[in-house]
Amino acid sequence: MSAADGPSRPDVPPRFHGRRRGRRLRAGRGALLTTLLPRLRIVLPPEGSTFDPHALFGDTVGDVWLEVGFGAGEHLAAQAAAHPDVGFIGCEPYVNGVASLLAQVKERELANVRVFDDDARRLLAALPDASIGRVFVLFSDPWPKKRHNDRRFIGPATRTALARVLNDGGELCFASDQMEYVRWTLEHLTAEPSFAWSAREAADWRHRPADWFETRYEAKALTRGAPCSYLRFRRRPRRETAKNPCAIGGSDYIRG
Numbered sequence: 548m549s550a551a552d553g554p555s556r557p558d559v560p561p562r563f564h565g566r567r568r569g570r571r572l573r574a575g576r577g578a579l580l581t582t583l584l585p586r587l588r589i590v591l592p593p594e595g596s597t598f599d600p601h602a603l604f605g606d607t608v609g610d611v612w613l614e615v616g617f618g619a620g621e622h623l624a625a626q627a628a629a630h631p632d633v634g635f636i637g638c639e640p641y642v643n644g645v646a647s648l649l650a651q652v653k654e655r656e657l658a659n660v661r662v663f664d665d666d667a668r669r670l671l672a673a674l675p676d677a678s679i680g681r682v683f684v685l686f687s688d689p690w691p692k693k694r695h696n697d698r699r700f701i702g703p704a705t706r707t708a709l710a711r712v713l714n715d716g717g718e719l720c721f722a723s724d725q726m727e728y729v730r731w732t733l734e735h736l737t738a739e740p741s742f743a744w745s746a747r748e749a750a751d752w753r754h755r756p757a758d759w760f761e762t763r764y765e766a767k768a769l770t771r772g773a774p775c776s777y778l779r780f781r782r783r784p785r786r787e788t789a790k791n792p793c794a795i796g797g798s799d800y801i802r803g
């Protein structure tokens with residue numbers, strides 16, 4: 548089964564190919580899974596129904612942003628601290644990562660974070676149209692072997708789901724240190740007329756935008772001298788029907 552078998556096929560639940568558990572958790576972090584996680588965890592409605600993500604935060608937020616595969620949660624916690632008026636949903640099936648995020652939520656007293664500790668594709672399927680302002684997919688597993696490419700998070704099914712849940716003018720933020728996955732993402736997303744790649748010059752994708760924070764995988768990549776690429780895609784307003792001009796030559800541009 549491939550990523551294309553995701554939420555667009557309600558009869559086939561998406562299969563998660565990553566790890567769900569790592570090393571044994573320290574006692575304090577383990578305890579957060581039973582004390583804090585139940586208060587922050589998102590439980591999906593029955594299959595085929597949607598839920599309003601704004602309702603998770605009461606009246607306290609004006610927008611809801613999503614991070615897919617937050618890893619140890621540094622970026623998500625930093626964004627939540629920087630934007631107390633935004634509600635954040637973090638998706639991460641890796642329990643050690645969830646525990647790490649919970650520790651930061653507790654330490655920084657973040658009131659605007661909710662957690663879906665499972666496959667983000669399941670959450671996307673349960674979100675209403677135009678309900679999310681920004682989605683981060685940062686250093687997502689690159690699955691470099693050709694036969695595993697269809698396990699990548701970015702693919703035909705998820706790009707449709709992402710376009711559906713993003714608000715008009717919303718943003719999809721992607722980063723990777725694997726150039727081949729960067730090209731793949733450009734090809735897949737510029738083929739979706741709902742998305743417009745925001746880059747105007749090479750510096751726009753070669754440097755981390757000032758309003759993103761460093762992630763653990765990014766720090767590792769930079770330490771070993773691997774260049775990272777940062778792509779921002781704007782969700783075109785639904786009334787616009789013009790073809791995405793970046794669809795022509797989008798990945799040629801990044802080769803330059």
Ligand SMILES: C[S@@+](CC[C@H](N)C(=O)[O-])C[C@H]1O[C@@H](n2cnc3c(N)ncnc32)[C@H](O)[C@@H]1O
Pocket residue numbers: 563565566615616617618619638639640641644665666667668685686687688700762763764765
């Ligand atoms: C390479 S790690 C990067 C973590 C973090 N974003 C960073 O940059 O440090 C990719 C993460 O995505 C998570 N992941 C993979 N597929 C996912 C999915 N379908 N839904 C949610 N998270 C996913 C993995 O569990 C893993 O923690």
